[in-house]
Amino acid sequence: MDDYPRWTMPFINMYTDSPIATFILDEALEIQWKNKSAENRDDLMETGPNPEECIFHGKKCDLIARLREGKPFTLIEPIPFKNPISLVFQPQIDESGLFQGALVHVFGLQNNVSPQNARDGLHQPITILNNQFRTPLSQIFSILNLLQADYQQDNALQKYLHDINWHCYRILRTVINFSTDSRILAGQFKPKLLAGDLCHFIYTLCQDTADLLKSSGYVFSFDIPQEPFITLYDGDLLSCAICNLISNACKFTKADGGTISFRMSVFEKQATITITDNGSGMSPTVLERAFDRFYSLDPKTGAPDGDGLGLFIARMVMHLHDGTIALQTKEGKGTIAALTIPLRKPDGNAALCNDAVPLSEDRFSNLYVILSDPICPDF
DSSP states (O other): OTTSOGGGHHHHHHHTTOSSEEEEEETTOOEEEEOHHHHOHHHHHHTSSOHHHHHHHHHHTTHHHHHTTOOOEEEEEEETTEEEEEEEEEEEEOTTSOEEEEEEEEEOOOOOOSHHHHHHHHTHHHHHHHHHHHHHHHHHHHHHHHHHHHTTTOHHHHHHHHHHHHHHHHHHHHHHHHHHHHHHHTTOOOOOOEEEEHHHHHHHHHHHHHHHHTTTTOEEEEEOOSSOOEEEEOHHHHHHHHHHHHHHHHHTSOTTTOEEEEEEEEOSSEEEEEEEEOSOOOOHHHHHTTTSTTOOOOTTTOSOOSOSOHHHHHHHHHHHTTOEEEEEEETTTEEEEEEEEEOOOOOTTOOBOOSOOOGGGOTTSHHHHHTTTTSOOOO
């Protein structure tokens, strides 16, 4: 990513796995980057003209002049006998008013009238809503970085920027949760299983978590076996499930004196993980609905707390790994979350992913976004 201009970084981080086809154009409207959805040529070609052809056509129609005005707009490309495709342009203007390039989202690529596509269409509104939240959020994050660097000596302003940063992360977490929920309902939530040492991956995740929690007041300890456990797993999805459980442990445990213990054990045919806290615990009524979609409850006030999707998503992640997730809790005494991950031996053609990438290296990783609910990530 070092070859891309600085303004593109938040967009690349946010839209790499987005189900919406996304392009980044430079000041000459040349395509500099496109996400995985845009690279799926089969889907793009089924609809007639593809987005790249539409962008090229727009260059001939003085599209640059319109982008230099700095206001977002939508171009609709008609397709004979099919629904049109819409290109949503988000021009990027620097501090001096110069046009740097544009972010482009493409809607309407799946227009075959089939039961699957009809079902996908029901979820398009929430996908569009998520997209419209992500774009301004990425701009806010970029501006926050600039302000934080330019006003390092202003302690009062730094505090305000820190708070804005925290609330932006919390909004981003909800946006990602709703997007994930939409993918689950549309049947698009599928693991990308790679062969690797699960123990090494979990150890790296716990180290990063400990670094994030060390200044928060929580006591976080972890015990991970040193012997390798080679299996097939999706690191991004597993980190999502685990971070959601750690986030809940933090959320319902007082930072001052709160303890969170992470333990992993390896057996012949499966690995088990337990996350134990000494927080508020759950009543039997709450426990019964804990994994329900959109169910959330603040034990202190009885009011909804959060979007209620974290445990629902974690359960789906474990289901996709043929694993299990369970909660053991007692009101006022804390909670134990237990995961089991079965051994899935890779065959000779399985891709090997031995080096776990520290999530702390990406400020938009699951670690920062999901744990932002109880803990404010630093800039």
